[in-house]
Amino acid sequence: MSIHLPQTLNEALHMLQVVPHAQILAGGTDFMVEVNFNKHGVHDVIALRHVDELKKWSHDTVAGVVTIGAAVPYADMEHGELAQLFPALAEAARTVGSPQIRAAGTLGGNLGTCSPAGDALPVLFALNAVINVASTHATRSIPVADFMRGPKRNDLAQDELIVSVTIKTVAGWQGYAKVGTRNAMVISVASASLVLDHVNNSSRIALGSVGPTIIRCIQAEQWLQGVYDFTSHQALDDSIATEFGQRVSQESRPIDDHRSTALYRRHAVGVLAKRLLQRGSAQ
Amino acid sequence: MSETQFYSLRVNGKQREVTDAWLGESLLYVLRERLGLPGSKGACEQGECGSCTVIIDGAAVCSCLVLAASAVDTDITTIEGYSDGALTDVQQAFIDEGAVQCGFCTPGLIVAVHHLLEHTPRPSEMKVKEALSGNICRCTGYGRIFAAVTRVIEQRDHQ
Numbered sequence: 001m002s003i004h005l006p007q008t009l010n011e012a013l014h015m016l017q018v019v020p021h022a023q024i025l026a027g028g029t030d031f032m033v034e035v036n037f038n039k040h041g042v043h044d045v046i047a048l049r050h051v052d053e054l055k056k057w058s059h060d061t062v063a064g065v066v067t068i069g070a071a072v073p074y075a076d077m078e079h080g081e082l083a084q085l086f087p088a089l090a091e092a093a094r095t096v097g098s099p100q101i102r103a104a105g106t107l108g109g110n111l112g113t114c115s116p117a118g119d120a121l122p123v124l125f126a127l128n129a130v131i132n133v134a135s136t137h138a139t140r141s142i143p144v145a146d147f148m149r150g151p152k153r154n155d156l157a158q159d160e161l162i163v164s165v166t167i168k169t170v171a172g173w174q175g176y177a178k179v180g181t182r183n184a185m186v187i188s189v190a191s192a193s194l195v196l197d198h199v200n201n202s203s204r205i206a207l208g209s210v211g212p213t214i215i216r217c218i219q220a221e222q223w224l225q226g227v228y229d230f231t232s233h234q235a236l237d238d239s240i241a242t243e244f245g246q247r248v249s250q251e252s253r254p255i256d257d258h259r260s261t262a263l264y265r266r267h268a269v270g271v272l273a274k275r276l277l278q279r280g281s282a283q
Numbered sequence: 284m285s286e287t288q289f290y291s292l293r294v295n296g297k298q299r300e301v302t303d304a305w306l307g308e309s310l311l312y313v314l315r316e317r318l319g320l321p322g323s324k325g326a327c328e329q330g331e332c333g334s335c336t337v338i339i340d341g342a343a344v345c346s347c348l349v350l351a352a353s354a355v356d357t358d359i360t361t362i363e364g365y366s367d368g369a370l371t372d373v374q375q376a377f378i379d380e381g382a383v384q385c386g387f388c389t390p391g392l393i394v395a396v397h398h399l400l401e402h403t404p405r406p407s408e409m410k411v412k413e414a415l416s417g418n419i420c421r422c423t424g425y426g427r428i429f430a431a432v433t434r435v436i437e438q439r440d441h442q
Contacts, residue, residue: 003306003352025353029330032348035307036328042307047353075342098417099395101330103342104349184416185331 004046009053009163013136015046016159022046024161026071027104029097030113054108054163057082064169067132070108070162074120078102086167088123088174088193095119095178098185108162111147114154117188117209121148123176125206125214126193130166135159141166144214151212172198172230173280177272178208189260190269192248194276196230203230205276209259210252210269220247220273228281236281245274290352294318295364301351310349311335314361322362322390333418336391337361343398345417362390365397373397373435380431384422392418396432405436 004019006012016022025031025047034040048054054071059081066085068077074093077083083090096102096119110118111131124144131147133140133156140160147155156162174195180186191208202225207215224244228236249270254262291300292313299318309328314320314337323346324334330345337346338360346361365371373396376382383389392415399406399414406414411432420428 001306003350005353005355025350028348028350028353032309032350033329035350036309036347042350045306045350045353047350049353050356073342097330098333099414100333100336100343100345100417101348104344184413185419 001042002044004044005050006046006048007050009051009134009161010136012046012048012051013134013159013161016161017136019044019046020158024048024112026106026109026112027073027101029101029105030109048108059085066167066169068107068165068167070111070164071106074102074105074107075099077107085169086123086127086174088126088176088195089120089167091176092119092123092178092191092193095176095180095186095188101185107165111144111154111162111165112156114148114152116151116211116213117191118214119178119188119191119208121214122191122193122206122208123174124165124167125216126174126195126204127167127170128204131162132164132166133160134163135161139163145216148213170195170197170199172196173283175276175279177276179268179272187259190252190254190265190272192269192272192276194273194280196280198231201225201230203277205248205273207248207252207269207273210254210265212253215252217248217251217273220244220251223247224277230281236278241274241277241281244277245270248273290355292318292351292354292359293357294320294359295361296358304351306350306352308351309347310337310351310354310359311346313351314346320361320363324387324390326387331419332388332391333395334388334391336394336418338394338398343395360394362394365393371397372438373400373431376431376434376438377428380427380434382423382427382431388418388420388422392420392428396435399432400435400439404439406432 004015022044025045054069057068059066074096077093110120129144131142176193178188178191188209195204205217252269254265256262326332326334328347330348335346340357
């Protein structure tokens with residue numbers, strides 16, 4: 001057993017090469033729960049705490065592209081410039097655990113764990129985010145929808161590390177909503193993120209905790225595009241919002257588990273979708 | 284530090300050696316069981332209760348979710364680091380307002396309140412509630428805790 005504390009990204013990638021099967025430790029908010037409850041042992045760990053390159057984010061204003069380092073904590077997305085660029089991400093970040101969890105938890109960790117209940121994941125899906133990964137010999141950029149393979153499964157190879165997430169800025173409204181048993185410190189029972197793209201006059205909606213992966217509701221999006229003009233600034237007919245909610249609900253694939261029932265989740269996620277569309281179209 | 288069981292942590296400004304420790308131990312465990320700093324409390328061990336809150340490099344985090352051996356080269360402040368024997372104004376306000384009942388959540392709350400007021404000397408009521416939302420108290424119902432925070436803010440304003 002060993003714990004490695006790389007100082008640079010290159011060092012981290014090299015360690016991943018020479019220590020096969022090493023566990024990657026980011027914020028620790030998933031990892032340490034498993035360790036504390038003996039759900040998995042600790043063998044070789046590469047802790048990213050000191051890799052400053054992964055804690056930075058940048059905004060290319062010409063290309064309209066933001067790149068967020070894998071180890072940027074949620075606390076940095078709640079307020080400030082990142083929150084202005086991606087309000088949906090800020091809303092999702094604010095619902096993650098508690099201030100203590102948000103100071104530690106990272107986007108890279110959310111993607112590494114790849115739980116369908118990961119709070120940032122529906123937002124990344126709705127924003128068509130791209131996940132940048134690297135190994136000592138190559139780098140890859142993977143659309144988030146291809147990156148998430150299943151519940152707690154992702155496309156990452158043994159020797160690869162999640163380096164950053166690239167998101168294009170969108171002209172238009174975006175939001176996030178989540179249902180849980182209380183307001184703070186809660187893992188989502190159902191969640192949704194909606195992006196209204198005014199340039200392409202289209203919408204993207206992605207759902208969390210109601211399927212084995214995050215679910216994009218392509219059919220509901222296409223239906224909405226046919227019945228509502230996002231750029232018209234006209235009041236949204238209530239019946240459209242209701243039907244949108246119903247259609248989103250139909251595309252969800254929830255199950256019964258210890259946190260909720262499939263029946264409730266299917267209903268709740270439709271309500272979230274309806275509310276998000278009402279909020280977004282009122283802007 | 285591969286393959287070694289020895290590491291050193293900077294806690295409350297002092298370099299402390301951790302010897303003979305299993306490398307999977309949480310910072311909370313190391314603080315309490317190996318470094319003689321039992322102020323941080325362990326309850327949920329999963330980052331939900333905030334009883335183990337410490338400051339690492341300026342951020343308030345749950346020490347139960349920090350792999351101790353990964354906290355090498357960081358500045359760690361525990362509840363013990365806030366006082367050299369005398370009570371801090373936050374501790375005194377908790378006593379004066381009756382914000383302590385069983386007291387188990389208190390160290391975590393004291394750390395969280397100090398951290399909040401260092402960064403936001405005059406927080407709104409909502410900001411206080413949000414800042415303490417990760418510290419669970421099952422006795423007081425929070426009313427007296429919020430009253431204690433208000434008292435500290437007022438006292439510091441008058442200084």
